[in-house]
Amino acid sequence: MHHPHEPPSGIHPLLARRFSPYLFDPSAVVDDQALGLLLEAARWAPSAGNSQPWGFFIGRPGEPEHDRLIPHLAPSSARWATDASLLVVTLTRRHVDGTQLLYSEFAAYDLGQAVAHMTVQAQAMGLAAHQFRAFDLEGLTKELAPNPGWVIVSMIALGKAADSPSELRDRRSAAHLRSAPWSPTE
Ligand SMILES: Cc1cc2nc3c(=O)[nH]c(=O)nc-3n(C[C@H](O)[C@H](O)[C@H](O)COP(=O)(O)O)c2cc1C
Structure with missing residues (x-):
């Protein structure tokens, strides 16, 4: 039996060691090349109907x-996200025009998958990502004014982690993943 609060051996280290830091090294820098690779990782994710x-x-x-984003952070996320080397706002296109109607139900699903790829790429580059919703969605939407059909979903703070994962990482069991959808208590 593996320790229930950490991933078992056999899980790829990029996944096993990933965690969402609450402390970033403010002196770290994500240069243009690193940023380009993070975007490439997202770019090559699968999506419904491509x-x-x-x-x-x-x-x-x-x-x-960066200056445009900082004022919209919630006090809780501002504590750690401000020191991250990179702030990312994630947006998805739910809007349907013509034939893209078929794909809209997966918009958030596809975005999440692209972000997961970016997160693993970050980990491979010695960086860590903390995704978050603790920001003023309405204010940020007004600030960034995305085109019609585009909606802001989340933010990601990315940088060099300056803390370690908590000792007690809470996860439901793998068995639960298979039973939860049919469990009377869920
Ligand atoms: C969509 C999304 C929203 C999140 N929002 C927040 C948030 O607002 N504040 C926060 O501290 N963490 C946030 N998190 C991070 C989760 O709390 C974290 O991933 C979870 O507790 C598991 O911890 P780990 O990533 O270190 O394994 C968010 C994560 C996701 C995927």
């Missing part, structure tokens, strides 16, 4: 884009 319904707004400390 609709690729994802988009990103990105700011690094010192850039005007």
Whole structure:
């Protein structure tokens, strides 16, 4: 039996060691090349009908884009996201025009998958990602004014982790994953 609070051996280290940091090294930098690779990782994710319904707004400390994001962080996320080397706003295109109607039900699913790929790529590059919803969605939407049909879904703080995963990482059991949908208590 593996320890219930950490992934068993056999899980790929990129997945096993991934965690969402609550502390980032403020001196770390994500340069243009690294940023390009993170976007490439998202770009090559699968999506329903290859609709690729994802988009990103990105700011690094010192850039005007970063200044536009910071005021919309919630106090809780501002504590750690401000020090991250990169802030990413994730957007998806739910809007349906013509033949893309078929794909719209998977828009958020596809975006999540692209973000997962970006997260694993970050891990492979010695970076860590903390996805979050703790920001002013309405205010940020007004600020960024995406085209009609595009909606902001989440944010990601990316950078060099300056903390470790908590000792007690809570996860439901693998058996539960197979029984939960039919369990009377769920
Ligand atoms: C869509 C989404 C929204 C999240 N929102 C927040 C948030 O607002 N604040 C926060 O501290 N963590 C947030 N998280 C991080 C989760 O709490 C975290 O992934 C979970 O507790 C598991 O921890 P781990 O990523 O370290 O394994 C969010 C994660 C996701 C995927």
